[in-house]
Amino acid sequence: EAQVTQNPRYLITVTGKKLTVTCSQNMNHEYMSWYRQDPGLGLRQIYYSMNVEVTDKGDVPEGYKVSRKEKRNFPLILESPSPNQTSLYFCASSSLAGGWGNIQYFGAGTRLSVL
Amino acid sequence: GNSVTQMEGPVTLSEEAFLTINCTYTATGYPSLFWYVQYPGEGLQLLLKATKADDKGSNKGFEATYRKETTSFHLEKGSVQVSDSAVYFCALKFSGGYNKLIFGAGTRLAVHP
Numbered sequence: 722e723a724q725v726t727q728n729p730r731y732l733i734t735v736t737g738k739k740l741t742v743t744c745s746q747n748m749n750h751e752y753m754s755w756y757r758q759d760p761g762l763g764l765r766q767i768y769y770s771m772n773v774e775v776t777d778k779g780d781v782p783e784g785y786k787v788s789r790k791e792k793r794n795f796p797l798i799l800e801s802p803s804p805n806q807t808s809l810y811f812c813a814s815s816s817l818a819g820g821w822g823n824i825q826y827f828g829a830g831t832r833l834s835v836l
Numbered sequence: 837g838n839s840v841t842q843m844e845g846p847v848t849l850s851e852e853a854f855l856t857i858n859c860t861y862t863a864t865g866y867p868s869l870f871w872y873v874q875y876p877g878e879g880l881q882l883l884l885k886a887t888k889a890d891d892k893g894s895n896k897g898f899e900a901t902y903r904k905e906t907t908s909f910h911l912e913k914g915s916v917q918v919s920d921s922a923v924y925f926c927a928l929k930f931s932g933g934y935n936k937l938i939f940g941a942g943t944r945l946a947v948h949p
Contacts, residue, residue: 725879752935763840763925763939764880771935779936811879815935825937827872827879 723748727812727828734802735836742797742831744812751817753795754779754825755787758809767810770795771817802835809833838863842926842940849916849947857911857943859900859926867930869893869902869909870937874923883911883924916947 725746734740746753754769756779766779770789784806786798795814799806809832815825843858861867868887872880884893889904898913909926926940 754936756937756939761941763941764937765939766936769936813880813937817935823935824882824885825935827881829877829879 725828727831731832733834737801740799744795746814750814753814755797756811804835807835840926840940842943846944852915855913855916859909861907861928865930867928870927872925918947921947
């Protein structure tokens with residue numbers, strides 16, 4: 722079954738304690754992306770990757786890091802989480818074939834609370 | 837800049853009512869347009885899409901038509917069911933945008949029996 726898997730689904734942490742949210746896809750997609758979802762703002766892109774070792778900032782990258790060492794994995798790293806990073810996070814992936822009509826597939830989300 | 841504006845929710849309807857969720861966009865060039873749906877506790881799923889003007893996307897009884905002249909992509913369904921209760925996101929993507937989706941704020945739909 723084609724899927725994007727995020728872990729953990731729920732996470733409560735404290736300010737300053739480094740954490741990693743993992744994302745893995747089994748569709749051999751080139752493109753992967755992280756979004757955060759906040760009430761009234763929809764989803765906003767944090768970082769994206771066009772392929773292995775190719776990553777770039779999205780609209781709200783501050784306080785986040787990513788890496789893409791393997792095609793299937795795209796972890797999101799919060800080196801020193803702060804309360805304003807409390808949010809719902811989604812990982813997405815897509816093929817780059819088919820132009821701008823191609824479909825992005827989303828994980829089930831990670832709800833993060835930073836105290 | 838490029839943006840998507842959706843009607844504010846929540847929208848509350850009775851089962852079998854007609855649904856419209858408005859979506860308008862601002863974009864340079866000619867984007868592809870999407871509706872994604874988020875059921876409670878789940879990730880986003882593609883509901884339908886349209887890639888050029890006058891295209892109609894449809895799926896599960898939902899429809900939306902890409903209207904370039906009004907820069908709109910309104911979502912409609914003739915008869916909603918309780919199982920349609922979810923948050924609906926309108927989004928756009930264009931060829932020069934590094935595959936990035938630009939989302940509206942989302943509209944929560946609640947359907948009551």
